Amino acid sequence: MSSSDIFIGEVIGTAVLILLGGGVCAAVTFKRSKAYQGGWIVVAFGWGMAVLTGAYIAAGVSGAHLNPAVTIGLAVEGGTEWSDVPLYILSEMTGAIIGALLVWVVYYGQFYAHLTDPEIVGEPGAPTKSVPGGQADGPGPVLGVFSTAPEIRHSVQNVATETVATIVLVLAILTQGLNDSGKGLGPLGVLITALVVLGIGLSLGGPTGYAINPARDLGPRIVHAALPLPNKGSSDWSYAWVPVVGPLLGGAIAGGIYNIAFA
Structure with missing residues (x-):
């Protein structure tokens, strides 16, 4: 496949992935959303369907990484x-940023209603209720629409959780999901991968919110930091390295396990 195929497929596919995945997070977060407080099962199914849609769109063009x-x-x-890796990652990051911006566009009114609601942000000048004690480095009240955060902050555990969950994802793709060329997902592989993401969310997503994708977390976190949202709080940069390092480790380990055990 050409460089333009990789760029176009990965940008569009990742943008759709983040639009639908971030969209379900917004839907259950905002008080003025019809899906408000829909719960974790709704989030997990939403992300599974986000992977299904984005990957089917991109599979025939770029392989849908x-x-x-x-x-x-x-x-x-x-x-x-390896020479294609930088282009893939750049394209995935670009798509993730575009997808996060589209979530903001779609939920524009809900963002501002939520972030100006006294029950959410408190009185003017007060720390947000989502940040215990008003800590500056904690997640803001809508950061969960964009990025992940752990329930218990323990760097070793958090990295381990993301690494293990990503190993499961990438091993499933390598053993069950590749197309005939071996460069990306095939039609059946897209469905299998979406179901695996759903399973990971339901089983392993509780501790950290299962980023399992550096672009999925870092791209939208950059958008959260850049958007002029009132009372949005911190983008939690002290945690941002975890959902990047953990999944990258998991992907590399999964590739190594495949070569040792399955190749």
Whole structure:
């Protein structure tokens, strides 16, 4: 596939992934949303369907990596050329930023209603209720629409959780999901991957919110930091390295396991 195929497929596919995935997070977060307080099962199913849609759109063009961890896993396994890795990751990050911006556009009114609601942000000048004690480095009241955060902050555990969950994802892709060329997802592989993401969310997503994708977390976190949202709080940069490092480790380890055990 050409460089333009990789760029177009990964940008569009990842943008759709983040639009639908971030969209379900927004839907259950905002008080003025019809899906308000829909719960974790709704979020997990929403992300599964986001992967299904974004990957089907991109599979025939770029192979539908949509995730730097998948790209690294495929490069270690040998299906993707290392020379293509930077373009894949750049395209995935670009798509993630576009998708997060589209979530803001779609939920524009809900963002402002939520962030100006006294029950959410308190009186003017008060710390947000989502940040215990008003800590400046904690997540803001709508950061969960964009990025992940742990329930218990423990760097080793948080990295381990993201690493293990990503190993499951990438191993499933490498063993069950690749197309005939071995460079990306095939039609059946897209469905399998979406179901695996749903399973990971339901089973392993509780501790950290299962980023399992550096672009999915870092791209939208950049958008959260850049958007002129009132009372939005911190973008929690002290945690931002975890959902990047953990999934990248997981992708590389999964590629190595595949080569040892399955190749």
